[in-house]
Amino acid sequence: MYIEVYNEREQTTTKVEFIGTKVKDLLRYLRLNPEAFLVVRNHEVITEEEVLQDQDKIELLSVISGG
Amino acid sequence: MQCSKCQYQAVISLQHGNLCKKHFIDYFEEKVFKTINKYQLIGRNEKLCVAVSGGKDSLTVLYLTKKYLEKNNIPTTNLTALAVDEGIDNYREHTLVDLRKFCTEHRVPLTIVSFEQELGKTLDQAYPIINKDASKKPCNVCGVWRRYLLNKHAKRLGVDKVITGHNLDDEAQAIIMNIFKANTALAARLGPTSGVQEHDLFIQRVKPLYFCAEKEVRLYALLKNFQIKFTECPYSKEGYRHHIQEMLNEFENKYKGTKQGIVNSFLAMLPLLQNQEKEMPQTIQQCSKCKEASNKDICNACVMKETIENA
Numbered sequence: 251m252y253i254e255v256y257n258e259r260e261q262t263t264t265k266v267e268f269i270g271t272k273v274k275d276l277l278r279y280l281r282l283n284p285e286a287f288l289v290v291r292n293h294e295v296i297t298e299e300e301v302l303q304d305q306d307k308i309e310l311l312s313v314i315s316g317g
Numbered sequence: 318m319q320c321s322k323c324q325y326q327a328v329i330s331l332q333h334g335n336l337c338k339k340h341f342i343d344y345f346e347e348k349v350f351k352t353i354n355k356y357q358l359i360g361r362n363e364k365l366c367v368a369v370s371g372g373k374d375s376l377t378v379l380y381l382t383k384k385y386l387e388k389n390n391i392p393t394t395n396l397t398a399l400a401v402d403e404g405i406d407n408y409r410e411h412t413l414v415d416l417r418k419f420c421t422e423h424r425v426p427l428t429i430v431s432f433e434q435e436l437g438k439t440l441d442q443a444y445p446i447i448n449k450d451a452s453k454k455p456c457n458v459c460g461v462w463r464r465y466l467l468n469k470h471a472k473r474l475g476v477d478k479v480i481t482g483h484n485l486d487d488e489a490q491a492i493i494m495n496i497f498k499a500n501t502a503l504a505a506r507l508g509p510t511s512g513v514q515e516h517d518l519f520i521q522r523v524k525p526l527y528f529c530a531e532k533e534v535r536l537y538a539l540l541k542n543f544q545i546k547f548t549e550c551p552y553s554k555e556g557y558r559h560h561i562q563e564m565l566n567e568f569e570n571k572y573k574g575t576k577q578g579i580v581n582s583f584l585a586m587l588p589l590l591q592n593q594e595k596e597m598p599q600t601i602q603q604c605s606k607c608k609e610a611s612n613k614d615i616c617n618a619c620v621m622k623e624t625i626e627n628a
Contacts, residue, residue, distance in 0.1 A: 258547045259547065259549070283566050283567065283570050284570060285532060285566040285569050285570050286532075286566055288532065288535055288536055288539065294326070294328075295328040295329070295338075295536065295539065295540070296326075296328070297318045297327050297328070297329060297330045297335065298330060299318045299330060300318060311535065311539065311547070312535075312547055312549075313531050313532045313535045314531065314549075314562070315372050315373055315535070315545075315547060315548060315549060
Protein backbone atom coordinates (compact mmCIF):
# COMPACT_ATOMS: atom_id res chain seq x y z
CA MET A 251 0.00 0.00 0.00
CA TYR A 252 0.96 3.65 -0.40
CA ILE A 253 1.13 5.93 2.64
CA GLU A 254 2.00 9.63 2.73
CA VAL A 255 4.34 10.20 5.66
CA TYR A 256 5.22 13.53 7.24
CA ASN A 257 8.25 13.23 9.53
CA GLU A 258 8.32 16.12 12.00
CA ARG A 259 11.91 15.53 13.02
CA GLU A 260 13.20 15.53 9.45
CA GLN A 261 10.59 18.07 8.29
CA THR A 262 9.94 15.94 5.20
CA THR A 263 6.90 14.48 3.47
CA THR A 264 7.37 11.32 1.44
CA LYS A 265 5.16 8.77 -0.27
CA VAL A 266 6.04 5.32 1.02
CA GLU A 267 5.19 2.00 -0.59
CA PHE A 268 5.39 -0.88 1.85
CA ILE A 269 4.03 -4.34 2.51
CA GLY A 270 2.20 -4.63 5.80
CA THR A 271 -1.02 -3.65 7.51
CA LYS A 272 -0.29 -1.93 10.82
CA VAL A 273 1.42 1.22 12.06
CA LYS A 274 4.15 -0.90 13.64
CA ASP A 275 4.86 -2.49 10.24
CA LEU A 276 5.28 0.97 8.69
CA LEU A 277 7.64 2.11 11.48
CA ARG A 278 9.66 -1.09 11.14
CA TYR A 279 9.86 -0.53 7.37
CA LEU A 280 11.08 3.05 7.95
CA ARG A 281 13.51 1.75 10.61
CA LEU A 282 12.06 4.09 13.20
CA ASN A 283 11.79 3.22 16.87
CA PRO A 284 8.15 3.44 18.08
CA GLU A 285 9.51 4.73 21.41
CA ALA A 286 10.66 7.91 19.69
CA PHE A 287 7.48 8.78 17.74
CA LEU A 288 3.77 9.45 18.11
CA VAL A 289 1.68 8.62 15.07
CA VAL A 290 -1.19 10.88 14.00
CA ARG A 291 -3.83 10.20 11.33
CA ASN A 292 -6.58 12.73 10.54
CA HIS A 293 -5.62 14.77 13.64
CA GLU A 294 -6.00 11.73 15.90
CA VAL A 295 -3.23 9.87 17.68
CA ILE A 296 -3.20 6.17 16.82
CA THR A 297 -1.38 3.23 18.38
CA GLU A 298 1.15 0.91 16.76
CA GLU A 299 -1.53 -1.78 16.44
CA GLU A 300 -3.82 0.41 14.31
CA VAL A 301 -4.51 -0.89 10.81
CA LEU A 302 -3.54 1.46 7.98
CA GLN A 303 -5.45 1.99 4.75
CA ASP A 304 -4.00 2.57 1.31
CA GLN A 305 -3.42 6.33 0.68
CA ASP A 306 -3.55 7.21 4.39
CA LYS A 307 -1.76 10.42 5.40
CA ILE A 308 0.35 9.94 8.51
CA GLU A 309 2.25 12.39 10.69
CA LEU A 310 5.19 11.12 12.74
CA LEU A 311 5.70 13.43 15.72
CA SER A 312 9.03 13.26 17.50
CA VAL A 313 8.85 12.34 21.17
CA ILE A 314 12.40 13.52 21.74
CA SER A 315 12.82 17.26 21.81
CA GLY A 316 15.10 19.83 23.28
CA GLY A 317 18.61 18.82 24.03
CA MET B 318 -7.60 -0.47 18.98
CA GLN B 319 -10.09 0.10 21.79
CA CYS B 320 -9.44 1.64 25.22
CA SER B 321 -9.25 -0.99 27.97
CA LYS B 322 -11.65 1.09 30.12
CA CYS B 323 -14.28 2.24 27.59
CA GLN B 324 -15.38 1.89 23.97
CA TYR B 325 -13.34 4.81 22.60
CA GLN B 326 -10.27 4.48 20.40
CA ALA B 327 -6.96 4.11 22.26
CA VAL B 328 -4.25 6.75 21.85
CA ILE B 329 -1.53 4.79 23.64
CA SER B 330 -0.70 1.22 24.45
CA LEU B 331 0.82 0.77 27.92
CA GLN B 332 2.02 -2.32 29.76
CA HIS B 333 -1.19 -2.47 31.79
CA GLY B 334 -3.57 -1.77 28.91
CA ASN B 335 -4.63 0.64 26.18
CA LEU B 336 -6.02 4.08 27.00
CA CYS B 337 -8.21 6.57 25.13
CA LYS B 338 -7.64 10.33 25.31
CA LYS B 339 -9.74 10.90 28.44
CA HIS B 340 -8.44 7.91 30.37
CA PHE B 341 -4.84 8.65 29.41
CA ILE B 342 -5.10 12.27 30.66
CA ASP B 343 -6.66 11.04 33.93
CA TYR B 344 -3.96 8.37 34.33
CA PHE B 345 -1.14 10.82 33.58
CA GLU B 346 -2.35 13.55 35.94
CA GLU B 347 -3.00 11.05 38.72
CA LYS B 348 0.53 9.65 38.33
CA VAL B 349 2.06 13.15 38.61
CA PHE B 350 -0.07 14.12 41.63
CA LYS B 351 0.74 10.79 43.35
CA THR B 352 4.47 11.44 42.81
CA ILE B 353 4.13 14.93 44.32
CA ASN B 354 2.32 13.52 47.37
CA LYS B 355 4.46 10.40 47.88
CA TYR B 356 7.77 12.29 47.81
CA GLN B 357 6.36 15.51 49.37
CA LEU B 358 7.60 17.56 46.44
CA ILE B 359 5.36 20.54 47.21
CA GLY B 360 4.63 21.99 50.64
CA ARG B 361 1.57 24.07 51.45
CA ASN B 362 3.44 27.28 52.32
CA GLU B 363 6.37 26.92 49.98
CA LYS B 364 7.35 29.44 47.33
CA LEU B 365 7.91 27.54 44.09
CA CYS B 366 9.80 28.20 40.91
CA VAL B 367 9.38 26.04 37.80
CA ALA B 368 12.48 25.84 35.61
CA VAL B 369 11.11 26.28 32.10
CA SER B 370 12.37 26.21 28.53
CA GLY B 371 9.15 26.24 26.49
CA GLY B 372 9.47 22.56 25.57
CA LYS B 373 6.91 19.82 26.28
CA ASP B 374 8.36 18.76 29.63
CA SER B 375 8.58 22.18 31.23
CA LEU B 376 5.19 23.40 29.95
CA THR B 377 3.57 20.17 31.17
CA VAL B 378 5.15 20.39 34.62
CA LEU B 379 4.26 24.09 34.91
CA TYR B 380 0.64 23.41 33.93
CA LEU B 381 0.31 20.46 36.32
CA THR B 382 2.02 22.21 39.22
CA LYS B 383 -0.52 25.02 38.91
CA LYS B 384 -3.33 22.48 38.63
CA TYR B 385 -2.06 20.66 41.75
CA LEU B 386 -1.97 23.91 43.73
CA GLU B 387 -5.51 24.81 42.64
CA LYS B 388 -6.78 21.32 43.40
CA ASN B 389 -5.36 21.50 46.92
CA ASN B 390 -6.45 25.09 47.58
CA ILE B 391 -2.86 26.32 47.75
CA PRO B 392 -2.45 29.93 46.53
CA THR B 393 -0.90 30.04 43.03
CA THR B 394 0.62 33.44 43.84
CA ASN B 395 3.57 31.49 45.25
CA LEU B 396 4.33 30.08 41.81
CA THR B 397 6.80 31.61 39.36
CA ALA B 398 8.68 30.45 36.26
CA LEU B 399 12.37 30.87 35.48
CA ALA B 400 14.00 30.33 32.08
CA VAL B 401 17.64 30.37 30.99
CA ASP B 402 18.43 31.62 27.49
CA GLU B 403 21.69 29.88 26.61
CA GLY B 404 22.09 31.77 23.37
CA ILE B 405 21.81 28.94 20.86
CA ASP B 406 21.05 30.41 17.46
CA ASN B 407 17.88 29.24 15.68
CA TYR B 408 16.77 27.17 18.69
CA ARG B 409 16.10 28.85 22.02
CA GLU B 410 14.48 32.00 20.57
CA HIS B 411 11.68 29.83 19.14
CA THR B 412 10.89 28.02 22.40
CA LEU B 413 10.97 31.30 24.35
CA VAL B 414 8.19 32.69 22.11
CA ASP B 415 5.98 29.69 23.01
CA LEU B 416 6.97 30.02 26.64
CA ARG B 417 6.06 33.72 26.97
CA LYS B 418 2.66 33.00 25.39
CA PHE B 419 2.02 30.05 27.71
CA CYS B 420 2.98 31.94 30.88
CA THR B 421 0.79 34.91 29.92
CA GLU B 422 -2.15 32.61 29.14
CA HIS B 423 -1.78 30.73 32.46
CA ARG B 424 -0.94 33.86 34.48
CA VAL B 425 2.41 32.68 35.81
CA PRO B 426 5.12 35.37 36.18
CA LEU B 427 8.17 34.56 34.05
CA THR B 428 11.81 35.59 34.57
CA ILE B 429 14.30 35.02 31.76
CA VAL B 430 18.04 35.18 32.42
CA SER B 431 20.70 34.68 29.78
CA PHE B 432 24.25 33.36 29.47
CA GLU B 433 25.14 36.51 27.55
CA GLN B 434 23.99 38.94 30.26
CA GLU B 435 25.28 36.88 33.17
CA LEU B 436 28.46 35.37 31.83
CA GLY B 437 29.40 37.67 28.98
CA LYS B 438 28.96 35.22 26.07
CA THR B 439 26.24 33.14 24.46
CA LEU B 440 26.78 29.35 24.41
CA ASP B 441 27.48 29.59 20.65
CA GLN B 442 30.27 32.10 21.38
CA ALA B 443 31.59 30.46 24.55
CA TYR B 444 31.68 26.82 23.53
CA PRO B 445 34.38 27.00 20.80
CA ILE B 446 36.66 28.97 23.17
CA ILE B 447 36.18 26.60 26.11
CA ASN B 448 36.25 23.54 23.90
CA LYS B 449 39.60 24.56 22.42
CA ASP B 450 41.03 25.06 25.87
CA ALA B 451 39.63 22.20 27.90
CA SER B 452 38.08 19.68 25.46
CA LYS B 453 34.61 20.31 26.89
CA LYS B 454 31.50 19.28 24.94
CA PRO B 455 28.79 21.97 24.51
CA CYS B 456 26.50 19.99 26.85
CA ASN B 457 29.14 20.09 29.64
CA VAL B 458 29.45 23.87 29.35
CA CYS B 459 25.69 24.36 29.05
CA GLY B 460 24.91 22.04 31.98
CA VAL B 461 27.30 23.80 34.37
CA TRP B 462 26.07 27.28 33.48
CA ARG B 463 22.38 26.38 33.42
CA ARG B 464 22.49 24.79 36.89
CA TYR B 465 24.54 27.73 38.15
CA LEU B 466 22.08 30.35 36.89
CA LEU B 467 18.98 28.41 37.98
CA ASN B 468 20.29 28.06 41.53
CA LYS B 469 21.54 31.65 41.69
CA HIS B 470 18.28 33.20 40.46
CA ALA B 471 16.04 30.81 42.38
CA LYS B 472 17.79 32.11 45.52
CA ARG B 473 17.37 35.69 44.33
CA LEU B 474 13.65 35.06 43.80
CA GLY B 475 13.46 33.70 47.34
CA VAL B 476 11.93 30.34 46.42
CA ASP B 477 11.99 27.20 48.54
CA LYS B 478 12.09 24.72 45.68
CA VAL B 479 12.86 24.57 41.97
CA ILE B 480 10.51 22.29 40.04
CA THR B 481 11.98 20.72 36.90
CA GLY B 482 10.47 18.80 33.98
CA HIS B 483 12.81 15.81 34.20
CA ASN B 484 10.96 12.68 33.09
CA LEU B 485 11.48 8.91 33.42
CA ASP B 486 13.67 8.78 30.30
CA ASP B 487 15.91 11.60 31.56
CA GLU B 488 16.36 9.85 34.89
CA ALA B 489 17.01 6.38 33.41
CA GLN B 490 19.62 7.95 31.10
CA ALA B 491 21.30 9.80 33.99
CA ILE B 492 21.41 6.61 36.10
CA ILE B 493 23.02 4.59 33.30
CA MET B 494 25.44 7.43 32.45
CA ASN B 495 26.62 7.56 36.06
CA ILE B 496 26.94 3.77 36.25
CA PHE B 497 28.93 3.62 33.00
CA LYS B 498 31.22 6.36 34.33
CA ALA B 499 31.36 4.88 37.87
CA ASN B 500 30.20 8.21 39.27
CA THR B 501 28.39 7.17 42.45
CA ALA B 502 28.68 10.65 43.99
CA LEU B 503 26.62 12.15 41.15
CA ALA B 504 24.21 9.20 41.19
CA ALA B 505 23.49 9.84 44.89
CA ARG B 506 22.10 13.27 43.96
CA LEU B 507 19.49 11.81 41.58
CA GLY B 508 15.95 10.77 42.54
CA PRO B 509 12.63 12.65 42.69
CA THR B 510 14.31 15.24 44.94
CA SER B 511 17.84 16.49 44.35
CA GLY B 512 20.76 16.44 46.73
CA VAL B 513 21.98 14.18 49.50
CA GLN B 514 21.37 16.65 52.31
CA GLU B 515 20.10 20.20 52.69
CA HIS B 516 22.53 23.08 52.29
CA ASP B 517 21.91 26.84 52.52
CA LEU B 518 23.68 27.48 49.20
CA PHE B 519 21.48 25.07 47.25
CA ILE B 520 17.80 25.31 46.42
CA GLN B 521 16.34 21.81 46.28
CA ARG B 522 15.16 20.65 42.84
CA VAL B 523 12.13 18.36 42.58
CA LYS B 524 10.78 16.29 39.66
CA PRO B 525 6.99 15.70 39.50
CA LEU B 526 7.29 13.97 36.05
CA TYR B 527 9.76 11.46 37.52
CA PHE B 528 7.64 8.39 36.62
CA CYS B 529 6.30 9.72 33.28
CA ALA B 530 7.93 8.35 30.13
CA GLU B 531 8.98 10.95 27.58
CA LYS B 532 6.47 9.52 25.10
CA GLU B 533 3.68 10.01 27.64
CA VAL B 534 4.71 13.62 28.26
CA ARG B 535 4.71 14.39 24.53
CA LEU B 536 1.29 12.76 24.19
CA TYR B 537 -0.12 14.69 27.15
CA ALA B 538 1.19 18.02 25.77
CA LEU B 539 -0.30 17.17 22.37
CA LEU B 540 -3.70 16.14 23.74
CA LYS B 541 -3.85 19.29 25.90
CA ASN B 542 -3.10 21.39 22.81
CA PHE B 543 0.00 23.03 24.25
CA GLN B 544 1.44 24.91 21.29
CA ILE B 545 4.90 23.42 21.00
CA LYS B 546 6.81 23.60 17.75
CA PHE B 547 9.29 20.81 17.22
CA THR B 548 12.78 22.05 18.02
CA GLU B 549 15.95 20.17 18.70
CA CYS B 550 19.11 21.59 20.21
CA PRO B 551 21.74 21.59 17.43
CA TYR B 552 24.30 20.29 19.94
CA SER B 553 22.19 17.45 21.37
CA LYS B 554 23.64 14.72 19.13
CA GLU B 555 27.17 15.57 20.28
CA GLY B 556 26.50 14.54 23.86
CA TYR B 557 27.14 11.22 25.60
CA ARG B 558 23.51 11.25 26.70
CA HIS B 559 22.30 10.95 23.10
CA HIS B 560 23.98 7.55 22.71
CA ILE B 561 22.51 6.32 26.00
CA GLN B 562 19.07 7.61 24.94
CA GLU B 563 19.19 5.64 21.67
CA MET B 564 20.39 2.51 23.45
CA LEU B 565 17.63 2.68 26.07
CA ASN B 566 14.95 3.30 23.42
CA GLU B 567 16.14 0.22 21.54
CA PHE B 568 15.96 -1.82 24.74
CA GLU B 569 12.54 -0.41 25.64
CA ASN B 570 11.19 -1.33 22.21
CA LYS B 571 12.39 -4.92 22.60
CA TYR B 572 11.84 -5.31 26.35
CA LYS B 573 8.94 -3.18 27.61
CA GLY B 574 9.45 -1.72 31.06
CA THR B 575 13.24 -1.40 30.80
CA LYS B 576 13.36 2.31 31.76
CA GLN B 577 10.91 1.84 34.63
CA GLY B 578 12.98 -1.14 35.81
CA ILE B 579 16.18 0.92 35.82
CA VAL B 580 14.55 3.71 37.83
CA ASN B 581 12.83 1.35 40.29
CA SER B 582 16.06 -0.59 40.92
CA PHE B 583 17.91 2.68 41.38
CA LEU B 584 15.37 3.96 43.91
CA ALA B 585 15.85 0.79 45.95
CA MET B 586 19.62 1.45 46.03
CA LEU B 587 19.46 5.24 46.44
CA PRO B 588 19.39 5.30 50.30
CA LEU B 589 22.61 3.25 50.32
CA LEU B 590 24.29 5.65 47.90
CA GLN B 591 23.09 8.65 49.90
CA ASN B 592 24.34 7.16 53.19
CA GLN B 593 27.74 6.54 51.61
CA GLU B 594 27.85 10.18 50.44
CA LYS B 595 26.82 11.49 53.86
CA GLU B 596 29.82 9.73 55.37
CA MET B 597 32.20 11.57 53.02
CA PRO B 598 33.68 14.84 54.32
CA GLN B 599 31.60 17.90 53.33
CA THR B 600 33.38 19.84 50.61
CA ILE B 601 30.73 22.43 49.73
CA GLN B 602 31.99 25.97 50.19
CA GLN B 603 31.41 29.42 48.70
CA CYS B 604 33.21 30.14 45.44
CA SER B 605 35.80 32.82 46.15
CA LYS B 606 34.75 34.70 43.00
CA CYS B 607 30.95 34.62 42.84
CA LYS B 608 30.04 33.36 46.33
CA GLU B 609 27.87 30.60 44.87
CA ALA B 610 28.21 26.96 45.95
CA SER B 611 31.35 25.14 44.92
CA ASN B 612 33.38 22.07 45.89
CA LYS B 613 36.60 23.91 45.05
CA ASP B 614 37.98 27.38 45.76
CA ILE B 615 36.57 28.61 42.41
CA CYS B 616 33.37 27.08 40.99
CA ASN B 617 33.23 25.47 37.53
CA ALA B 618 31.10 28.31 36.11
CA CYS B 619 33.72 30.89 37.14
CA VAL B 620 36.58 28.72 35.82
CA MET B 621 34.86 28.59 32.42
CA LYS B 622 34.16 32.31 32.53
CA GLU B 623 37.83 33.00 33.26
CA THR B 624 38.89 30.74 30.38
CA ILE B 625 36.80 32.90 28.04
CA GLU B 626 38.04 36.17 29.49
CA ASN B 627 41.67 35.07 29.14
CA ALA B 628 41.26 33.71 25.61
